[in-house]
Amino acid sequence: MVEAGFFERNQQRLAPVVLLAPALIMFLVFVVNPIVQSLWISLHEWDGLSPPIWVGLSNYRELFDDELFYVSLQNNIIWLVLYLLALPAGLAVALYLNQNVLGIRLVKSLFFFPFVISQVVVGLVFSWFYDPSFGLLAKLFTGLGLEPVPILSDENLVTYGIILAGLWPQTAYCMILYLTGLNNVSPEVIEAGKIDGAVGWRMLWHVILPQLRPATFIALVVTVIGALRSFDLVAIMTGGGPFGTSNVLAYYMYEQALFNYRMGYGAAIATVLFLIMDIYIVFFLTRMLRQERRGG
Amino acid sequence: MSMRKIAFATVLGSGLAAAGMAEAGTIIFNSNTSDPAPKAAFETAIAEFEAANPDIDVKFNVFDHEAFKTAIRNFLTTEPPDVVTWFAGNRMKVFVDRNLFEDLTPLWQENGLDEKMASSRSAMTIADKQWGVPYAYYQWGVYYREDLFEQVGVTEPPKTWEEFKEVGAKLNEAGITPVTIGTKFLWTAAGWFDYINMRTNGLDFHIELMDGKVPYTDERVVKTFENWKELIDADFFLANHANYSWQEAQPFLYQGDAAMYLIGNFIVPQFPESVADKIGFFQFPMIDEGIPVGEDAPTDTLHIPAGAKNKEDALKFLSYMSEAGIQGELNAALGNLPPNKEAPVPEDRFLEAGFEMLADAAGLAQFYDRDTDPEMAKIGMQGFQEFMVKPDRQDAILERLEKARQRIFKN
Amino acid sequence: MYPAPIQTASPAARGLYKASLPVALVVWLLPLLAVMLTSIRSLEDINQGNYWGWPSEFDLIQNYSQVFGATPMARYLLNSLIITLPTVIGTLIISTMAGAALAIYNFRFNILLFAMFIAGNFIPFQILMIPVRDLMVDLGMYDSYYSLIVFHIAFQAGFCTLFMRNFIKALPFELIEAARVSGANEFVIFYQIIVPLVRPALAALGVLIFTFIWNDYFWALVLVQSDEVRPITVGLSALKGQWVASWQLISAGSIVAALPPVIMFFLMQRHFIAGLMLGASKG
Numbered sequence: 010m011v012e013a014g015f016f017e018r019n020q021q022r023l024a025p026v027v028l029l030a031p032a033l034i035m036f037l038v039f040v041v042n043p044i045v046q047s048l049w050i051s052l053h054e055w056d057g058l059s060p061p062i063w064v065g066l067s068n069y070r071e072l073f074d075d076e077l078f079y080v081s082l083q084n085n086i087i088w089l090v091l092y093l094l095a096l097p098a099g100l101a102v103a104l105y106l107n108q109n110v111l112g113i114r115l116v117k118s119l120f121f122f123p124f125v126i127s128q129v130v131v132g133l134v135f136s137w138f139y140d141p142s143f144g145l146l147a148k149l150f151t152g153l154g155l156e157p158v159p160i161l162s163d164e165n166l167v168t169y170g171i172i173l174a175g176l177w178p179q180t181a182y183c184m185i186l187y188l189t190g191l192n193n194v195s196p197e198v199i200e201a202g203k204i205d206g207a208v209g210w211r212m213l214w215h216v217i218l219p220q221l222r223p224a225t226f227i228a229l230v231v232t233v234i235g236a237l238r239s240f241d242l243v244a245i246m247t248g249g250g251p252f253g254t255s256n257v258l259a260y261y262m263y264e265q266a267l268f269n270y271r272m273g274y275g276a277a278i279a280t281v282l283f284l285i286m287d288i289y290i291v292f293f294l295t296r297m298l299r300q301e302r303r304g305g
Numbered sequence: 306m307s308m309r310k311i312a313f314a315t316v317l318g319s320g321l322a323a324a325g326m327a328e329a330g331t332i333i334f335n336s337n338t339s340d341p342a343p344k345a346a347f348e349t350a351i352a353e354f355e356a357a358n359p360d361i362d363v364k365f366n367v368f369d370h371e372a373f374k375t376a377i378r379n380f381l382t383t384e385p386p387d388v389v390t391w392f393a394g395n396r397m398k399v400f401v402d403r404n405l406f407e408d409l410t411p412l413w414q415e416n417g418l419d420e421k422m423a424s425s426r427s428a429m430t431i432a433d434k435q436w437g438v439p440y441a442y443y444q445w446g447v448y449y450r451e452d453l454f455e456q457v458g459v460t461e462p463p464k465t466w467e468e469f470k471e472v473g474a475k476l477n478e479a480g481i482t483p484v485t486i487g488t489k490f491l492w493t494a495a496g497w498f499d500y501i502n503m504r505t506n507g508l509d510f511h512i513e514l515m516d517g518k519v520p521y522t523d524e525r526v527v528k529t530f531e532n533w534k535e536l537i538d539a540d541f542f543l544a545n546h547a548n549y550s551w552q553e554a555q556p557f558l559y560q561g562d563a564a565m566y567l568i569g570n571f572i573v574p575q576f577p578e579s580v581a582d583k584i585g586f587f588q589f590p591m592i593d594e595g596i597p598v599g600e601d602a603p604t605d606t607l608h609i610p611a612g613a614k615n616k617e618d619a620l621k622f623l624s625y626m627s628e629a630g631i632q633g634e635l636n637a638a639l640g641n642l643p644p645n646k647e648a649p650v651p652e653d654r655f656l657e658a659g660f661e662m663l664a665d666a667a668g669l670a671q672f673y674d675r676d677t678d679p680e681m682a683k684i685g686m687q688g689f690q691e692f693m694v695k696p697d698r699q700d701a702i703l704e705r706l707e708k709a710r711q712r713i714f715k716n
Numbered sequence: 717m718y719p720a721p722i723q724t725a726s727p728a729a730r731g732l733y734k735a736s737l738p739v740a741l742v743v744w745l746l747p748l749l750a751v752m753l754t755s756i757r758s759l760e761d762i763n764q765g766n767y768w769g770w771p772s773e774f775d776l777i778q779n780y781s782q783v784f785g786a787t788p789m790a791r792y793l794l795n796s797l798i799i800t801l802p803t804v805i806g807t808l809i810i811s812t813m814a815g816a817a818l819a820i821y822n823f824r825f826n827i828l829l830f831a832m833f834i835a836g837n838f839i840p841f842q843i844l845m846i847p848v849r850d851l852m853v854d855l856g857m858y859d860s861y862y863s864l865i866v867f868h869i870a871f872q873a874g875f876c877t878l879f880m881r882n883f884i885k886a887l888p889f890e891l892i893e894a895a896r897v898s899g900a901n902e903f904v905i906f907y908q909i910i911v912p913l914v915r916p917a918l919a920a921l922g923v924l925i926f927t928f929i930w931n932d933y934f935w936a937l938v939l940v941q942s943d944e945v946r947p948i949t950v951g952l953s954a955l956k957g958q959w960v961a962s963w964q965l966i967s968a969g970s971i972v973a974a975l976p977p978v979i980m981f982f983l984m985q986r987h988f989i990a991g992l993m994l995g996a997s998k999g
Binding site for chain 3: 016017020021022023024025026027028029031032033035036038039040041042043044046047050057104105107108109110112113114116118119120121122123124125126127128129130131133134135137138140142143144145148177191194199212213217230233234237240241258259262263266272275276279280282283286287289290293294297298
């Protein structure tokens, strides 16, 4: 083996470098680098046309004195928390549909449908649904002898109304994840559970759910990402209104940067949002690493 | 190479060509006229121009109207086209201040536009130079159901504030909402502010306020809000208006649940046949008779970016678009008024009424979100919407607007 | 199987279950049915506020032919495909490579790099907007298919690398060790052992990425501007005019726009399920 070439001798070290290079370079150039640039922009005042002016931390100082920022921040937290309802909802639907009857494949596919249509359409349909004069919800309320509630123009209800619309496709997504997870639950474990006398809820809680942990994890990941993409629905359903009360940070940032042409201020909002996300990132990483150690 | 690959390569190739530079003799025209009628109207005008100038090709890119507002900043600074659509007022000033629009004073002089477009000249002038060519403008005013007015015993549209409030009271008595409005996208509320402010304090004060020279906490602005509050307190406006876009607020008018709509003339093509001939138009009522009358008349314009590659042909195109003939044709299709006074006003009772009203006006404003700084406009309109829902927050709202004004206009 | 197969339940319960399925389906898809109904409504109906009632007239053919005839919808559809397919393929290739590198090899910055890819998932992508647009202009890719393809590949690499890395990590490592012992070099191992084994994951991920990219609106707005390259999402919103939103046309267009991912999902369903199942087997 003396004659072995450089490559053969070092291939275990070289292979990961070569395999990683394309993804890493792309990621560094188009994702990491722009983040750094955005942080830099957040220290400037820039309208996108004239040269940027260095203002140090004044964008951040203004941010912490900005009512709408706090409204958006609060809504973001509500979004992140309530969006997680997609997990139990998705699990419930998955349990309901995990049967072998004629046509069930088609039914499952149709249940997944909301996830593949664009958020523009989802937002639109739910706006119609909530319409306090012509909407289905209003018809329901008047049918019950109640006064229709104008969900999307009520400053206290609007965010919940939008989140509900978002939960529709997100539940479909979680459902698919859980359906695949349920397929993967080993029959032996179920049998063992039965022998131990686990039935109903106890079976679900103590036997099935631990088995579904990987599906839950992925569902959690995509749901948190989905909560961040809340942007589309807010933009379509309310544009942040009424008077800014349904704003979320992503939309507020977009509005500042693109409608008010304040790139620096927008970048500062995005930075704060990014910092909040770091909490989740740390959570996922620690969980992943713990799993690694257990597995390895 | 399989057929599929060939097809794919061809498509990819054409995409690349589209991304490349335009050859000489081509004008790239980026436009925000995404509605079917305006788009078709421009396509016709371009076809005629190309027929008259066989050596020039016009590449017509239509953008979604909202998306255009963002996109124009991108392409003006990066890859400027040769002609763009835009708006008069502060919107134009933003780009003129940053040297992104070409000075079109020579074009105005050569084509005698100072004379032919006298009414729009001031809207196109910054520092004694003209920076664009207006192609259309339209009036704002109150569109109302004549049959509903008759039903409650009103025979003449109101001319004064007192009459206006009286009409509202009568309508409310009959269970009809006096005014429909959808403030979801905010700007409709600004129409009310513009008019009440112009009628209360006059056009000059209004423009000073738009330019950030007067505090929002000024007692004159407070007076405007108090007048506005009279209507809110008298239940003039559609409940839940924050829920609706301007378009979604229309059915109330058509179904007879509401009687009036303060809106721009672009609503006219929307009237359903069943009610179209029952709808009339009147000028926003006077509040203080002594004050010269100002009106909102937003003007749509064409410009040549300073970085355009084919300015020579772009100038030809703009002179063509300023001619009376083409402006008449274009606006007949758009349902707007031609800025060139030699062009015929389209035969339409609303446009004719609007034309007369604007001709008699002491001066014209462009509309709140075109007259003031974009950020101020956003914050201001949010405040107007909030005020219409929670009038008791008036002081807090005005203070917030004032805080924004001081920051934005740096004084 | 959990819950217990309905076949083991009483005939009454079985009947009830089967009867409940279509009802649940209709309720679940009610919003979608409304879109479909809207896509065959007349504009007059919509302006009158008739969103949920029976259409006063059926304009099915008129609306759909108008979508294809009066708008460049066919062009947008093609553009969406031209953008989406290379993106899916490119993303799968580079993330399989990166995933394998992170799953198989131990090197100093392994966890750090992995963490970086994960972090990439959580980025509110508005933060990238301004710099990415400027970058594309500098690279001469602005307003071409390449800008969207390249950016989407780069951005999706985060999620896909996370997914592939976990999937490959769950494969039996003995296979790789056995191949090494028999003298295969690392790239042969990657190509001949890893790639065939991850095929189900690739199918699943492919469908997922396909939907993400297909429905992207934000970046299409930022990175391209001419009709020749715009995908269908932006095309759809261009149907929404300045003053007039022709909801019946937008609905018809939405149905058209939704078809490819739906067809994709139906065709690939087995792969999708199988892949996700394996992918989720170790998180």
